[in-house]
Amino acid sequence: xxxxxxxxxxxxxxGCSNHGEDPIAMAALAKEQGITVNVxxxxxxxxIDEQGLREIEGIAQSGGGISQVxxxxxxxxxxQMVTRKAMTQTLQGVINRELKQILGSQASIEQLPPxxxxxxxxxxxxxxxxxxxxxxxxxxxxxxxxxKLQTVKEALLDLSISLNARLGNNEFSVFVFPGKKGEVDRIxxxxxxxxxxxxxxxxxxxxxxxxxxxxxxxxxQQFQKRRSLKSLFTHxxxxxxxxxxxx
Numbered sequence: 001x002x003x004x005x006x007x008x009x010x011x012x013x014x015g016c017s018n019h020g021e022d023p024i025a026m027a028a029l030a031k032e033q034g035i036t037v038n039v040x041x042x043x044x045x046x047x048i049d050e051q052g053l054r055e056i057e058g059i060a061q062s063g064g065g066i067s068q069v070x071x072x073x074x075x076x077x078x079x080q081m082v083t084r085k086a087m088t089q090t091l092q093g094v095i096n097r098e099l100k101q102i103l104g105s106q107a108s109i110e111q112l113p114p115x116x117x118x119x120x121x122x123x124x125x126x127x128x129x130x131x132x133x134x135x136x137x138x139x140x141x142x143x144x145x146x147x148k149l150q151t152v153k154e155a156l157l158d159l160s161i162s163l164n165a166r167l168g169n170n171e172f173s174v175f176v177f178p179g180k181k182g183e184v185d186r187i188x189x190x191x192x193x194x195x196x197x198x199x200x201x202x203x204x205x206x207x208x209x210x211x212x213x214x215x216x217x218x219x220x221q222q223f224q225k226r227r228s229l230k231s232l233f234t235h236x237x238x239x240x241x242x243x244x245x246x247x
Contacts, residue, residue: 005132007035008086009219010079011059012152013140013212014042015052020183021213023055027063030220037063037216038086040078042148043071059212065089075148075155080162083135091124091131133163134190134226135172136219139204142178146206153201160197173222174200177215178208184218190226 009030017023027037041056053069060067066086070078137159139145139152156174163170171190174197179185187203188196 005134006087006091007134007136007223008065008083009035009037009063009136009138009216010083011037011039011138011140011212011216012042012075012079012155013039013056013138013145013210014148015140015142015144015210016055017210017212019178019209019211019214021217023212023216024058024062026213026216026220027059027065030216031062031064033220033223035063035220035223036065036086036089038065038082039063039067040075040082041067041069042075042145042152043069055212059216073151075151079155079159083159083162087131087133088124091127129166130168132169133166133171134223135163135170136222137172137174138215138219139174139176140210140212140215141176141204141206141208142210143207144210149204149206153204156197156200160195172197175215175218175222176204177211183211183214186222 030037037059039056039060041053056069057067066082066089068078068082137156141149145152160172163172169192171192172188173186173190174188175184175186177184185203187200
């Protein structure tokens with residue numbers, strides 16, 4: 001079995017974009033490039049803008065990912081759940097494609113006999129723990145996020161602990177939008193060191209517009225740069241996840 005790398009964008013936001021490209025279109029472009037876009041909508045009270053909710057759901061759907069709307073106090077648990085659930089969903093999609101090649105266009109995990117389905121899900125769970133993972137975290141730091149940023153910090157720390165428990169290699173980076181000098185700022189470059197995430201906390205300050213579309217565009221560019229740089233040194237072609245066809 002040859003395992004490649006799963007790539008995810010994790011967008012943490014609380015409202016509507018109001019500057020730049022359509023974030024739903026940018027998410028669709030990410031999916032085309034094999035990058036899953038997951039969105040967590042953060043609330044601090046029992047109110048959400050309907051347009052914002054539609055956008056959160058639309059970004060995740062176009063990006064082939066998962067959306068979850070939560071109260072700020074629930075954020076830590078949700079960040080971990082969404083990241084892992086998105087891994088499982090992506091891996092199930094990979095295995096379904098393999099099954100279609102082996103068994104025909106109508107084949108899927110859900111249509112397997114219970115005992116075979118259980119065996120396949122064991123493989124999915126194993127891959128979820130061992131496959132290489134790259135997560136680019138996009139944090140909305142617009143003015144309306146001011147009261148939620150402390151919870152975001154706690155959630156990111158919990159995520160780092162959760163990822164560190166995996167057997168597979170992890171890399172992550174953190175970007176915020178809006179940036180101090182432009183639409184998006186990188187506050188943590190790609191790193192496998194989970195403990196380094198706490199170093200970004202002093203840089204999480206709120207204010208300004210919400211350029212969600214440009215933030216996703218920048219995330220795609222960062223993945224492309226990362227892949228190009230890695231290919232120069234490794235030539236290992238690990239852009240995809242491969243499953244044994246004998247499964």
